[in-house]
Amino acid sequence: VENVDLTNFPPEEIYQNWGVDLEILFDKNARRAEVRKFISNFAPDHGVNVWSEITVLAWLAFFPGRIHGTCDNLVLKDGELCVDREMHNSWDSLVDMRLELENTKTLAMKSSEIRQEAVRKSEDSLEEYKRQLIEFKETPGTSEILSAQAELLIARSEMESSRRALDTVGERHALNIAAQKQAVEIVMYEIADAEDELDELLKPSTKQEISSAQSEVVLGQYELDQSFIRIADVKDDFMFELDMQRAEIDLAQYELDQSLIRRDNIENDVQFDLDMQRAEIDLAQYELDQSLIRRDNIENDVQFDLDVQKAEINRLQAEINKAESDLEDTTITSPFDGVILSLPAFEGGKVNPGEAVVEISHPNDFQLEGSIDEIDVLHITPGMNAFITIDAESSLNVSGVVEEISITPSVQQGVVSYSVTVGLESVPSVQLRDGLSAVAEIVIENSPNQIAIPLNAIRGPEDNPFVLIKTESAVENRAVRLGLSDDFWVSVVDGLDEGETILVQGKPIVGEEFNMRSLRRPRGR
Known part of the structure; x- marks a missing residue:
């Protein structure tokens, strides 16, 4: 079971695989002895079971309220906890989060597929436009363009034919005019000859000559008439030929104009077709650009949706991890190894924020709390050395240091005292x-290697003290120089030697009270 991800199984299967009964596992009364043993001999051990025994015992030991293993129809009170309900609530939250995660993934996949299909269609349209564009560039001579080019060539050919015909008519017209001019000149020569002959005839001559002349005149008149007739015929032929030439010229000009019109129309049609092809190419390019933009937008939208879904998945996974961590993080750990002194919290009670639920002490960290008289308290400061005698073991001397002196006094029956805390060294x-x-x-002050005598052995004024020394023959006064005093004993710095006998006023001093090591003895626990 340890190698199986428990988050894939509902609580009932986990209980069955573990073979655990929650009512027995979290029965504090039945496991009271185990809880006490756990508290007194805290040993962080997982235990032999699949579940963490230390976690269960920690909850039973330190949870302030009542713990129920199962609670099918139980209404929990404030401060009560149901393990099975907590497990099912966590499992339901986990199942809901996983279902929401799967739905989110499904929607993201569908959205991605739709957008990928749109991208594919756009790419297909783009490839088709590219293919058409390549075909148009490679084979621009379509049937319409070929037909228009053919008509343009025909029109140009007809125009050239008309121009050549016009040039031919002009050449024939010039030849006819030259021939007519030559015929007219011949007739004019003949008329001149006839007039010359007429002048000869008018001259006096014989009857025979006159008759011959008259015959020649008649013949000349006939020839002149024939010449005029020929001239008229030539003129009519010329005018007819001229009219024909003019008609041919007009026809050629008309055909030329029609050819130019057809050429312009064909050029316009070709230009229109070219403009249409350019427009289609521009439209295809525009649709291509729009398809690329839509593809980029779709890719950006898909990426944004995927990022949003990933962020949501990460958030849900973090919530699942937190829920699992909150479920598993149930062990209360002391910051140091020690001994539980007290459990202020009790089963079923309420615990306020900041309230202590357990008191733990270090096994070798002890303090002596006592009191000292107001007369001596001003002489005590933290950090002074102390010597402690345990009542249960009077032969044991423990060293210590003054740690704290109370500021507020304690008054009992008119006696004012202050609490003092002394830290003990490890024993x-x-x-x-x-x-x-x-x-x-x-120890307030220390005067080593000095003689100490009772204070009532001192005589004389304060500025010139002396003591009475008993010798073998008499009693003499001897001046002394005094040192430290605790109002009972006083040290003699100079004037006495060890072993000399002094006289003391009042009752004798017991040897055990002759101790200059301390001034006062705070008593405490």
Whole structure:
């Protein structure tokens, strides 16, 4: 089961695979002994079961409310927890998130397929336009263009024929005119000869000559008439020929004009067809550009939708991971190894924010809390050394340091005192227990290698003290120089030697009270 992803199974299958009964597993009364053992001998161990036994015991030990294994129809009160319901709620949330994730993926795939199909169609249209464009560029002589070019060539040929015919008519006309001019000149010569002959005839001559002349005149008149007739015929032929030539010229000009018109029309048609082809090419290019833009937009939209879906998937996965982490993160861990001193929280109770639910102590970290008289409190400062005597083990001396002195006093029956906290050093030979009684001696000042005498042994004024020394023969006064004093004992810096006998006023001093190591003994626990 450890190698199987538990998030793929509902809670019932997990319970069945593990062989666990939640009611028994989370029955605090039935497992009270295990909980106490867990609290007193905390050992972070997974346990022999598939599930984490330390997690279960931690919940049973430290959860302030009541824990139910199952709760089919149970209405939970404030501060109560149902493990099976929490598992099912987490499973339902996980199933809903996975279903939403699959729906999102399906919609994204459908949207992507639709857009890919649109891109494919656009690419097909683009390829078709490209193919048409290539065919048009490679074979511009379509049937319409070929027909128009043929008509244009015919029109140009007809125009050239008309021009050649016009030039031919002009040449014939010039020849006819030259021939007519030559005939007229001949007739004019003949008329001149006839007139000359007439003049000869008018001259006096014989009757025979006159008759002959008259005959010649008649003949000349006949020839003249014939010449005029020929001239008229030539003129008529010339005019007819001229009219024919003019008609041919007009016809040729008309055909030329029609050819030019047809040429212009054909050129216009060809230009129109070319313009139409260019327009179609521009339209194809425009549609191609639009298809590329749509393809890019579709790709950008698809990428944006995919990014949004990925972000949503990541968000849902993070929520699933958080839910799984919240489900598994149920162990309360102490920041240090120690011993549980108390459990202020109890089953079924409420815990306010910031309220302590368990008190844990380090096994070798102890403090002595005691009180000191107001007379001595001003002489005590944190950091001073102290010597502690445990009542349960009077032969054991423990060193310590003053850690804290209370600012506020405690007044009992008119006696003012202040609480003092002394930190104890580790004692490897003895395991100390909470609540033991002890006495602490705090060293305020230290005068080593000096003689200490009772304060009531001092005589004389304060600025010139002396003591009474008993010798073998008498008692003498000896001036002394005093040092530190605790109002009971005083040290002698100069004036006495060790072993000399002094006289003291009042009752004698017991040797055990002769101790200059401390001034006061705060007593505490």
